[in-house]
Amino acid sequence: MDESDKLTNVERNIPCPASMYTSISLTHVQYTKGDFIGYVLAWFSLVPMSLIVAFLTLVIFRRDLHTISYFAGLLLNEALNWLLKHTIRENRPQREISVLFTEYGMPSSHAQFMYFFATYLVFFLFIRVYRNYKWVEDLWKYILILGGYTCATLVAYSRVYLGYHTGSQVIWGGVVGLVLGCVWFAVVQIILTPFFPYIAASPLGELLMLRDSTLIPHVLWFEYTSSRSESRNRQRKVTSRKSQ
Template sequence: MADNLGKSSEEATQFCPATKYTSISLTNVQYTKGDFIGYVLAWSSLAPIGLIVVFMTLIVFRRDLHTISYFCGIVINEGCNWVLKHTIREKRPQRDIAVLFTEYGMPSSHSQFMFFFATYMILFLFIRIYRNYNCLDDLWKYLTAIGSLTVACVVAYSRVYLGYHTSSQVLWGGIIGIILGCIWFAAVQVVLTPFFPYVAASHLGEFLMLRDSTLIPHVLWFEYTSTRSESRNRQRKVTSRKSQ
């Protein structure tokens, strides 16, 4: 995921006379100058960074143990990718430009990251979240699952299109991401989830305001109705005080 970071912007704009490259500001994700598809795919390859920001925001503001476990799985997945890259040591494809990324490319960290994320998300949607009798009520789950898988495929394709990885490196990254996503979801469901109530009720859990929403079938609806009910109760108290 961090393959394209760590070099100066001056290096990012160097190019061979045969092919002119440019980069997205501050990221050094390169694409052929004037190539609109390359430009779009270069932006799509930043999806892992965006997802990490989203996870950190959710963890800080929601403190949900399942979200924290999901993010821990992503960190473990990245660690596995690093170990595999430095064990296999397969080179990246040749490019007519100075190297702006880590030396090894097997498996693709972008592909592994995104397919881990998509796999876990799909399993979470259809196993962890309750099911409705009406399929239309579950339409959002199908759309989210399709969207996650589509973004993963686009990011994986972008790594080949932009010349950062070979097709086999991206393919194996996706396969490993899917396998690790399944394993980590099973570990969270079977091994970690039973401990969530104890973690949330511990002194540290109360201090950090950690939440266990495992037994709540629809967290968003629960939070919405709870907030609305509390708001109405407080409004009644305010109105009652003013009338006295």
């Protein structure tokens, strides 16, 4: 058998019939029917959507200015991706996709989003989050970073495998996302962070209950001990009233 006969239609850049594809329920991410790897990668391609929902939840319930800045960077990253796509105007690979939100594919928005997220996460964990004296106690940070970049790579690869992007579109998306992640963290850390106390203390900040946790080394531990202390104080008051 000739080596070229082993290539798939996508690799040959030949459109496949739309009937060959199916999509995950409630989504429009399509993969070839009966392809288990494509099915798994289709789920990975939904990670950016899941992260957006997670960030919205954090912003609404925590209202921390660092989290809001992180999310704002992701939105700016998406806006720049849209601008680049409509400036470069490079088409996606030839494929009969029944649902496609934009015909342009350079750079890949999924790859750009995920590499922005993973790169910003590196700086956030090692500069913003508290540091332990022993590296073993910070092992969870390395695991999160490895997981972030692994997930970003799988999402990027899924876009090529599923036929939504070419390899170069995904690579450039990753490069742009990585660079923007570095730049945006520098902007937040150097330019925006000094204004956080004033924003949180402003009338609008108090109205929206915005929080600045810049000077708190271990936010999770602080929130845990604060809520536990407040709960005990209130329990003592309730007990004291009942005894009277």
